[in-house]
Amino acid sequence: MRIVIAIGGNALLQRGQKPDAAIQRANALRAIEALAPLAAEHEVVITHGNGPQVGMLALESAADPALSIPYPLDVLGAQTQGMIGYWLLQALQNSLPGKQVVALLDQTLVAADDPAFAAPTKFVGPVYDSETAHRLASERGWSIAADGQYWRRVVPSPHPQRIVETRVIRSLLYSGAIVVCAGGGGIPVVRGEDGRLSGVEAVVDKDLATEVLAEALDADAMLLLTDVPAVVRGFSGPNPTPISRATPAALRRENFAAGSMGPKVEAVCRFVEMTGDTAAIGALEDAALILSGKAGTVVTPSGT
Ligand SMILES: Nc1ncnc2c1ncn2[C@@H]1O[C@H](COP(=O)(O)OP(=O)(O)O)[C@@H](O)[C@H]1O
Numbered sequence: 001m002r003i004v005i006a007i008g009g010n011a012l013l014q015r016g017q018k019p020d021a022a023i024q025r026a027n028a029l030r031a032i033e034a035l036a037p038l039a040a041e042h043e044v045v046i047t048h049g050n051g052p053q054v055g056m057l058a059l060e061s062a063a064d065p066a067l068s069i070p071y072p073l074d075v076l077g078a079q080t081q082g083m084i085g086y087w088l089l090q091a092l093q094n095s096l097p098g099k100q101v102v103a104l105l106d107q108t109l110v111a112a113d114d115p116a117f118a119a120p121t122k123f124v125g126p127v128y129d130s131e132t133a134h135r136l137a138s139e140r141g142w143s144i145a146a147d148g149q150y151w152r153r154v155v156p157s158p159h160p161q162r163i164v165e166t167r168v169i170r171s172l173l174y175s176g177a178i179v180v181c182a183g184g185g186g187i188p189v190v191r192g193e194d195g196r197l198s199g200v201e202a203v204v205d206k207d208l209a210t211e212v213l214a215e216a217l218d219a220d221a222m223l224l225l226t227d228v229p230a231v232v233r234g235f236s237g238p239n240p241t242p243i244s245r246a247t248p249a250a251l252r253r254e255n256f257a258a259g260s261m262g263p264k265v266e267a268v269c270r271f272v273e274m275t276g277d278t279a280a281i282g283a284l285e286d287a288a289l290i291l292s293g294k295a296g297t298v299v300t301p302s303g304t
């Protein structure tokens, strides 16, 4: 079975945790220990988030007096692929000795005229209280939005059209390797009229990019793993109800939060609608149970 698995940014750095390298490396190891049984048995591609990390690097770059202009988000996205990819690569090698593992830098094609460039939605960096977030927004020209009870910086998140390196990823997978790729949704790039690629100031949603990749690789299943056990109907209301099974049509009748559960639900619905296969959302530590249909929110064409 070929499975494409996304590890949420929250799994790599929980809200409120210090972004120390040792903490993130330990989180990456915990994430991989949860996935190792699946990777031992199936063809596995692993993607990951980078929201907390790309925002942290943007803060560091903005504070560097040696720079005349802070590094752009495509470059920072590439840095997060290297950093997180390295932690995941090493954790996979230590957990599954004998397996071939590779972590790639790869790019995601977006449209230069995507309306998302004018309407930032992607949360990056740490959470702030309302007063601090509004002060930083006016000092630094950030867009900000509420993330639950906190506030965070938001940046443009254009829709992923294609992972540029899909063919290389496919051949690595066919050669028996576990492939870590599409980190942070992939480095966002556009293709000019002359056919040349160039980076853009954005962070692609990793769940939507994971879906594009899973479709292109003819995956049998797609798992989006995060820090909640299931998608919840009425998440912030008086009667929150976890959804264990659903059809895409049933999920599409509900409303989910932009920038967090919304893109995950869109990604699983699209994967099931396009492929007729199974997709699921749930907690990282339940990965094996989710694949066997015993945990998480499992989405299938029939909802059974
Ligand atoms: N309807 C919902 N059901 C479950 N979780 C939800 C819902 N709406 C918002 N959330 C939030 O979505 C978060 C997961 O999304 P996100 O933060 O983007 O995850 P990750 O970075 O792990 O990919 C959860 O921690 C939860 O607080």
Ligand SMILES: NC(=O)OP(=O)(O)O
Binding pocket: 008, 009, 010, 048, 049, 050, 051, 052, 123, 183, 184, 185, 203, 204, 205, 206, 207
């Ligand atoms: N790029 C991205 O979607 O990151 P998170 O999963 O950390 O939000």
